[in-house]
Amino acid sequence: MLIINYYMGWMIAIFVTAYMIIFGIAKALPVQTGSYGKVFFRWLKASLLSGVLSAWLLIPTFFSLLTSKTNYSKNEFRVRFEYNPLDMLGKFINGSFDFKQLPSGTANIFVASVVIILFLYYYFSPTINWRFKIANFGLTAFFVLSMCFQPLDLFWHGMQLPVWYPYRFSFIFSFWMILTAFETFKDISAHNIRWRNFIASMTIILIGMLYIGLKMKKFEYLRAGNYVWGWIYLLLSIGLIIFYGLYRQHKLLSAALAVLMVGEMSLNFVNSLNNISYLNNTDYTKFAGITRSLTDKINQNDKSFYRTGQTFSRTKNDALTANFNGGSIFSSTLESATSNFAGNIGQPNGDAYILYSNGTMFTDSLLSMKYWLNERPVTVKTNQKTMPQFLSTLTSKPDLSKYELLSQTKQTNTYRNPYALPLGFVSPKQPLKTTAVPNSPIAYQNQLAKQLDPKIGDLFKPAAYTDVSYHNIYPVLDLNNAVLRKKNMMEQSYITMKVPIEKNTSYYMTMGPNISNTQLSVLVNGNSLVQFRPAKKTVVANIATGGTANDTITVKLYANANDVWLQNVKFYKLNDQKIARFSQDLKQSPYKISNWNNHQFTGTVHVKAAKQSLTTTIPYSKLARKN
Incomplete structure (x- = not known):
């Protein structure tokens, strides 16, 4: 194991x-x-x-x-109980699980009513050795304490509390209850039931059921229907065990007990899954089918190594669903250096996830984001019903207009990024060394670009905005880190500004981690700027991209709270010619991959001068080896 x-x-x-x-x-x-x-x-x-x-x-x-x-991981050692141990009793009712129990909640210890009855009777049976009872009770107490006492809970998880689904060792307690119940079953088969002792154990179980009923409002995951079914299965189990105690040699009773347990476990299986069915099967299969068909088509035409980005998303692990190399991931074993890098370049990141949703033309190029999948608005109606939209918009990305449109379906566009670099390339002189710039992913990206291509200078430059007007907002001297305060709390409040758009230039806006969608809404030319929230660091949002002529966009910032902090709100621009030159310079000596798998890359690179370095965008690990 x-x-x-x-x-x-x-x-x-x-x-x-x-x-x-x-x-x-x-x-x-x-x-x-x-x-x-x-x-x-x-x-x-x-x-x-x-x-x-x-x-x-x-x-x-x-x-x-x-x-x-x-x-x-936040693993503060605290000598405390995480909840009332009696709250575990609610988990013995079938279907005692919901989506809220995934990130936090009590241990999942459901077993059939027959097991609960036999488990408790074990301690009342006069024919079981008292030493076994003491030892069994000691181990049971250790389990129960572990599922509510923080130091023991931490110990079971290797001193690292899990990301979601707590008390993962609870399956062992369920196994222990089943094992103990089987010992009781063998004891009853050999010595019959002592009815006075059996009644005492049943009294405790009935008190427990009444306690659960009184606490129904507290147990949000528990439905009244499931509680009723719990009573039905409990009473049926008690009746069958009584009959088994009276007629032990009747094989039909053993079969009936097995059928009853299978039925109750099956009901728990169905009810538990229904309680967490925040996504139905059709939504998943449709999404998986759409994305897999797109990535399969790309893979058929391009056998090289590349990454693929998305402007729509179902989960952070869509790349696993559709079998492509993406930029997003959710994993409790995600290396912190990788997550920190993503945050430093303006991507939403957290303790166990990265969401590559806010790429600039520079990061798309650097990280080999060669292809992009983009959702199209579904407007087709059939029989007066709008077609379902399986592709949830993740981010607004006007930059896609700079990329080559490869194919279209009714629901998606596929783009190819001509500026995408290979996975590895030769860079000048010393190895890449950068220092994260606090709250400024654009400054960090400029720093990266200059180290990789010293001739390029600053890729990003500040962008101007003009004609600022305030609607029900007190004026501010500068948008960056200003606090928007409403004049009248009941009226709609927003700032309007004009941003001149130069031709062949992309525009971005940075927003601090404390800006949430509930506080601030951003509209560009009347269209909502879609962004993922929350984020651990400042993110970069693509607000516009210039075509073949100069233009102007209107940006509105809606204050959805009485006081809104415009944390790190700044505007930047990036000229297409600069990113094209950067890409061309670093493509001159690529790392040509001849073979790769989940463990290694094999390839060649031609180094044309002394004191040059091979730079790759493979996530760094101290355990990785280079031959």
Whole structure:
């Protein structure tokens, strides 16, 4: 298991260790007492051997985690309970799960009612050895405490709390309950049910069900219908177990118990999936079909290595869905250096994700964004019904008009970027060394461009805006970092300005991370500027691109709150000729890839002068090797 899945292997190792220690102390291991020393020695030897045999994978994984999740995980060690342990009881009702439980919530420990009944009766059965009961209760208490006590929760997850879906070790507790219930079932088969003890255990279960009913409003994930079904399955399970205790030799009762458990587990499966069905099957399959057909067509015509960008998105892992090399990702093992770089160049990023939604012509070129997929507005109507729109707009990107339109469908456009650089290229003299510029992705991009091509100078220059007018807003001296304050809180409030657009020039606006869509809306020539929020750092938005003649656009900033901070709001421009020259200079000595897979690239590069460097846009890792 350590090789197949180190995460689950770690959790199973904790379980086995806790079992050996607790059952060993209680002298409840299923061996002769005098053999305990030998058993512990064999267990330690087997554990060490497992670690050694899997070290070839575990050691690199450990160092990889040091450069990824451990750098940004918020794992403050606090001696506290994360919630009331009694709140776990709600998860024993079928369908006790919803979308809110994914990022946070209580542990998912659902098992069938038959298992719950037998599990609890284990502690009341007079025919089960008291040492086994003490050991079993000790391990159960350790599990329960782990699922609500923060230090133990942190320990189970390798001192790194997970990104979404908390208490991932809860499957072991469910296994433990099933295993204990099976021991009880064997005990009943051999010694019958002691009815007084059975009634005592049933009383506790019924009290628990009543507690869940009283707390229904608190358990938002729990529906009344599912609670009723919980009672139905519980009463049926109690009845069948009673009949089994009376007629143990009847094989039909064993089959009935199995059918009842399968039915309840199936109902839980269906209800749980329905509760998190924020996306239906049709939306997913349609999106996947559209994007896969587009990328397959590109791959058929271009066998080289390149990246593909999107102006629409379903998730941050669309590249996995459609099998292409993209610029976005969501992964709890994302290396922090990669995420930080994306944030420094103005892309929305976070602790476990990058969303390449705000590329400039420079970053599109640098990062080999050779192809772009763009959604088209769906306006066709059939039988008075508008066709469904499966492609959610992610970002506004006027720069696409500078790229070559390769193909069109009813729903999409595919563009080719003529300025896209290869994955690697020869750059001047020293290796690339840049320092992130706080709150200024444009300055950082200028810095990158000048180091790669010293002759190019500054790619981006400040852009002017004129004719600023205020509607229900107190005037400000400068837009950058100004605070927009409404005069009348009940009236619509906005600023209008003109931005002169030079021909063959792209225009961008930066916005700080504290600007949300609920606070500020941006309209360009009456059209909403679509942008992803939130972001960890300042982002770059493409607001316009000049054609063959000079033009002027109207930009409106709508204040949706009483006070809106225009954090890092600045305008910049980039001339097409400069990006063309930059691309041409760095394409002179490309890294020609002859073969690649998920682990390595193989290729050649022609270095024409001394003291030159091979620069690649492969995400940096200390574990990567260069031959």
